[in-house]
Amino acid sequence: MALTRAAIRKPPQKSSAPSFFQQPIHPGSAISASDFSVPEVRRILESADVLEKENAFRRAERLARRRVALLFYESSTRTRTSFELAAKGLGADTTLVSSLSSSIEKGESLKDTGITLKALGAECIILRSPYSGAPYLLAQATGLPVLNAGDGMAEHPSQALLDLRTMLQFLEIPARKISDKVLRGVTVSIVGDILHSRVARSNALLLPKLGAKVILCGPPALLPETAACITSGLMIERDYDAALRASTIVMMLRIQAERLAGLSVDLDDYRTRYQARADRIAAVAPKALIMHPGPIIRGMEITAEVADGPQSGIAQQVHNGVPIRMALLVRALGATKKGGRR
Numbered sequence: 070m071a072l073t074r075a076a077i078r079k080p081p082q083k084s085s086a087p088s089f090f091q092q093p094i095h096p097g098s099a100i101s102a103s104d105f106s107v108p109e110v111r112r113i114l115e116s117a118d119v120l121e122k123e124n125a126f127r128r129a130e131r132l133a134r135r136r137v138a139l140l141f142y143e144s145s146t147r148t149r150t151s152f153e154l155a156a157k158g159l160g161a162d163t164t165l166v167s168s169l170s171s172s173i174e175k176g177e178s179l180k181d182t183g184i185t186l187k188a189l190g191a192e193c194i195i196l197r198s199p200y201s202g203a204p205y206l207l208a209q210a211t212g213l214p215v216l217n218a219g220d221g222m223a224e225h226p227s228q229a230l231l232d233l234r235t236m237l238q239f240l241e242i243p244a245r246k247i248s249d250k251v252l253r254g255v256t257v258s259i260v261g262d263i264l265h266s267r268v269a270r271s272n273a274l275l276l277p278k279l280g281a282k283v284i285l286c287g288p289p290a291l292l293p294e295t296a297a298c299i300t301s302g303l304m305i306e307r308d309y310d311a312a313l314r315a316s317t318i319v320m321m322l323r324i325q326a327e328r329l330a331g332l333s334v335d336l337d338d339y340r341t342r343y344q345a346r347a348d349r350i351a352a353v354a355p356k357a358l359i360m361h362p363g364p365i366i367r368g369m370e371i372t373a374e375v376a377d378g379p380q381s382g383i384a385q386q387v388h389n390g391v392p393i394r395m396a397l398l399v400r401a402l403g404a405t406k407k408g409g410r411r
């Protein structure tokens with residue numbers, strides 16, 4: 070609605086409409102893995118399958134000319150590229166705003182940036198932020214669907230969904246079978262810097278909902294006992310070999326040096342105790358799928374031999390980023406009339 074003098078003179082109306090300053094979270098948002106019900110997880114993964122197989126021309130009609138803003142306040146290779154490729158593959162117009170070379174550098178707030186992007190016609194915002202909770206603030210400030218591309222140490226829900234797709238492919242379970250029991254009998258160990266990992270948190274919230282047993286493994290400095298409170302049923306195991314032995318799937322994590330402030334971790338000791346090495350994997354987990362959300366630090370948490378080896382699902386995880394993020398964008402924005410929904 071255009072801003073006119075008459076509109077300004079009109080006294081504020083009592084309305085059930087939400088305040089411009091704090092709007093309800095758009096239901097197409099994806100901010101936390103805990104937001105997804107099991108049927109919704111199934112629908113997202115089924116949609117990813119459909120979108121991946123769809124004819125590229127037809128797919129490009131789904132979000133034709135819809136406007137998607139990528140707001141990246143932190144560096145990213147996989148998430149940014151796959152969200153951008155996903156949006157473009159669906160026919161959307163994308164614009165990238167990064168902290169360098171935008172008014173964020175001049176001190177503009179997240180809220181004002183969001184309102185600005187909305188005024189410019191953005192219909193969906195994909196946000197990566199170093200601050201936990203930032204996607205909620207942006208969603209409330211704009212009323213737009215916000216897709217969380219990683220917020221601080223809190224969550225990375227699209228990563229958890231693409232990780233789930235990778236696990237189901239490994240287990241040869243089709244998306245239509247997703248239920249609260251689909252991962253019964255499957256044990257997933259998440260190993261390393263749990264404390265700083267938004268990927269660990271989102272996976273720990275998602276996988277038990279589907280029946281998986283989740284073991285968190287790492288030294289006390291990177292895995293405090295309180296991590297078991299992320300959700301019920303999580304186990305803490307300090308002994309890496311014991312965790313490996315119990316695992317169907319092992320998810321290795323990078324030590325997040327950029328968030329280590331104040332913590333002292335003996336990296337040589339860490340490598341000895343927690344590194345995924347070929348001899349160790351062959352001895353205690355020869356059939357497990359080895360995953361890593363990336364970026365990987367070869368020679369630190371994982372050796373090149375394991376990262377590039379036959380048990381590695383790392384490239385498949387990256388591949389799954391595009392279909393999962395296409396499904397999240399379609400969920401957020403619906404489709405154009407030509408695409409069928411809306």
Ligand code: CP
Nearest residue numbers: 145146147148362363
């Ligand atoms: N897994 C992940 O979030 O990687 P990027 O930081 O490269 O996006």
